[in-house]
Each structure stands twice: as C-alpha cells, then as structure tokens.
Amino acid sequence: MSQPSITALILSFNEEVHIGRCLERIAPLASRVIVIDSFSTDRTVEIARAMGAEVHQHAFTNQAAQLQWALDTIAIDSDWIIRIDCDEYLELALIDEIKAKLPALPADVTALDLKLKVLFKGKFIRWGAYYRTWLTRMWRPGAGRMEQRWMDERLLITRxxxxxxxxxxxxxxxxxxxxxxxxxxxxxATRQMIDFIAREHGLIGEEDGQLTASARKRRGLRKLYGGAPLYLRAVLYFLQRYFLRLGFLDGRLGFVWHFLHGFWFFVLMDAKIDEARTWIAAHSLAEFPRYLVETYGIADTGIAWDR
Known part of the structure; x- marks a missing residue:
C-alpha cells in the first residue's frame, strides 16, 4: 500500500526557541507543513520558511478560532492532518507506528488519539494521573472541526x-x-474564565459533531469539577492529584509542576471567575466586554454578551 500523505498544522507566536526542533521532528512524517503565525516579532517566521514550511499569518483570538481559520481558509488535499504545537514533537516510535498503521486503517477510522507525555524542565511527569491524557490530534480532512471554546478545545468528529x-x-x-x-x-486562566462565564450564562451551546471517548471522559470530569465551589475544588483537585494519584513520586521538579499546574493555576482561574462575577453583579453582563478590554486587553471574543 502507498503511504498516505500528511499535512502538519502548527500554530506559532514568538517560538524561535522551539520552531526548529518542531519542524525537524515532524519532517519524516509530514509531506506538507503549514505554520499559522500570529505575527511573531522574533525569528519564528524566518526559521520556519528557511526550513521549508509554508507560513500563513493571521491575527490570534484563541487556539480554536486560529485552527478553524486554517481549516476553512487553506486548501488541504492530503489524506490526513496532524495538529502539533511548537513546543511538542512525536517520539520516533510513534512516527514509525503512524507510518505502519495508516495505510491499513479502515475508511471509518477518521481520527487518531495520541498519548501526551509532559517533560517539565526535562523531567517526565509520570504520576498524578497526568500521563493518562489522550488528545485527538490526527484526522482525515473534512472529518472534523475544532470545537469553538476559549480553552480546552477539542476536535469534533463529524463522521x-x-x-x-x-x-x-x-x-x-x-x-x-x-x-x-x-x-x-x-x-x-483568563481564557478559562471567559469560557466559564459564557457557559454559565448559556451564551455558548453544544456544537455539531462528537468528541472521542477520551475527550468525552475528560469533559465529563471537567463538568463535575466546574459544578463544585470555587477555591475548594482547586484544593481537592490538588490533594487527589498529588497524594491519592501519587504525584509526589515525581520528585522535586514534579512538586513544582503539580503545585503550579494542579493548584496555583486552578486557584488563579477561580480568582478570575470570582472577580468577573463580582464585576458583572455590579454592572451587567452586557457591559462585560468593557471589563475584558480594560482588564485584559481583549476586545473581541465573538460572544454576544448582551443577549
């Protein structure tokens, strides 16, 4: 069987430290590499073009909107698409498996889930249940679209x-x-707050298409978390992640990772939600765009706050 063609989609902004590694690692797999750049001010674009990538520039709102813009705007005629971030790469064993399995996949397999491995300051974060994360990062063109969320976006499979x-x-x-x-x-945390407030007020609904089983499970857990009291939920999440799920076994750097990513980040998110709720109560939801501009410099969310 002939080897299916693959197009890589990469979002970038001031990633000169990562873009070279990213392009070098994806080169053995992708026949076409497309970088969607948010008007970087460093050497990201220069490096990408020098390494043979096709570069398109588009103003950034959020990851979901940027990726969907690329899918809607750029003609992609390959057999598969892979999405990868600048600070990510595929292990050689995964590249070999993709090459071996892709030609024999049945037509009804339209998307592929990849397992995420986080290296924090070079330390493999094995514990805390984080090395159980599966992300839908490969799909057949036309078989999926990006869920339009401000954070935690996933690919929606349409067939x-x-x-x-x-x-x-x-x-x-x-x-x-x-x-x-x-x-x-x-x-x-700011993007999570925007998404949370919009969904809390029923301004963002469910979209057509389905999440993969892995994504549905994670989304269910996030909904359960989202219904818990602010701040308390961050404490409980960290305790179960660091102690019950053995995050402490990741050592010194693991403590930094689990504390910052599994506690500080979630407390910060709750603080921003708390602050936003207080502002809305004092003013109005219709005036919330003014708060986002004045506080965070975000002028366009694509959300109708005055409904």
Whole structure:
C-alpha cells in the first residue's frame, strides 16, 4: 500500500526557541507543513520558511478560532492532518507506528488519539494521573472541526470514529523559563474564565459533531469539577492529584509542576471567575466586554454578551 500523505498544522507566536526542533521532528512524517503565525516579532517566521514550511499569518483570538481559520481558509488535499504545537514533537516510535498503521486503517477510522507525555524542565511527569491524557490530534480532512471554546478545545468528529495509537507518545517539552510558563498559564486562566462565564450564562451551546471517548471522559470530569465551589475544588483537585494519584513520586521538579499546574493555576482561574462575577453583579453582563478590554486587553471574543 502507498503511504498516505500528511499535512502538519502548527500554530506559532514568538517560538524561535522551539520552531526548529518542531519542524525537524515532524519532517519524516509530514509531506506538507503549514505554520499559522500570529505575527511573531522574533525569528519564528524566518526559521520556519528557511526550513521549508509554508507560513500563513493571521491575527490570534484563541487556539480554536486560529485552527478553524486554517481549516476553512487553506486548501488541504492530503489524506490526513496532524495538529502539533511548537513546543511538542512525536517520539520516533510513534512516527514509525503512524507510518505502519495508516495505510491499513479502515475508511471509518477518521481520527487518531495520541498519548501526551509532559517533560517539565526535562523531567517526565509520570504520576498524578497526568500521563493518562489522550488528545485527538490526527484526522482525515473534512472529518472534523475544532470545537469553538476559549480553552480546552477539542476536535469534533463529524463522521467516522477514532482509534488510539499506543506505540509512542506526543511529547510536550518546553525549553522556555518558568517566567514564560507562568505568564502563559496566566493567559490560559483568563481564557478559562471567559469560557466559564459564557457557559454559565448559556451564551455558548453544544456544537455539531462528537468528541472521542477520551475527550468525552475528560469533559465529563471537567463538568463535575466546574459544578463544585470555587477555591475548594482547586484544593481537592490538588490533594487527589498529588497524594491519592501519587504525584509526589515525581520528585522535586514534579512538586513544582503539580503545585503550579494542579493548584496555583486552578486557584488563579477561580480568582478570575470570582472577580468577573463580582464585576458583572455590579454592572451587567452586557457591559462585560468593557471589563475584558480594560482588564485584559481583549476586545473581541465573538460572544454576544448582551443577549
């Protein structure tokens, strides 16, 4: 059987430290690499073009909107699409499995789930139940679309079904410092707050298409978490992750990761939700866009807050 063609979609913004590694690692798999850049001010675009990537630039709102813009705007005629972030790469064993399995997959398999492995400062985060995360990162063109959420977006499968690839991992291995990490998660907490407030007021509904079984399970757990009291839920989540699910076995760097990612981040998210709720109660939901502009510099959410 001939080897199916694969197009890689990569979102970027000021990723000169990562883009070279990302492109080098994906080159043995993808016949076409498309970088969707949010007008980087460093050498990201220069490096990407020098390494043969096709670069498109588009103003960034959130990951879901950026990816869907690419799917709607750029003609992709390959057999498969893979989404990968600049600070990620595929293990060689996973690349080998993809090459071996893709030609023989039945037509009703339209998406593939990859297992996520996080390396934090070079430390493999094995415990705390985090090394159980499956992400739908490969799909056949036309068989899926991005769920339009401000955070925690997933691929919605519009036909067929998904299978898991178990021969290797999708590795998240940032090379940037802890200041960058906390700044990024501060921005993530803001996006989580926007998504939470919009859904709390019924301004965002369910979309057509289905999540994979892995994504449905994670979404169910997030809904359960979302219904718990602010702040208390962050404490309980950290305790079960770090102690009941043995996160402490990840050692010194593991403590930093689990504390920042599994406690600080969730408390910060709740604080932003709490602050937003207080502001809305004092003003109105219709005026919430003004709060987002004045507080976070976010001018366009694509959400009708005055409904």
């Amino acid at each position: 067929g079904r998904a299978e898991r690839l178990t021969g290797g991992d999708l590795v998240d291995a940032s090379l940037k410092d802890i200041g960058w990490w906390t700044a990024k998660h501060n921005a993530y």
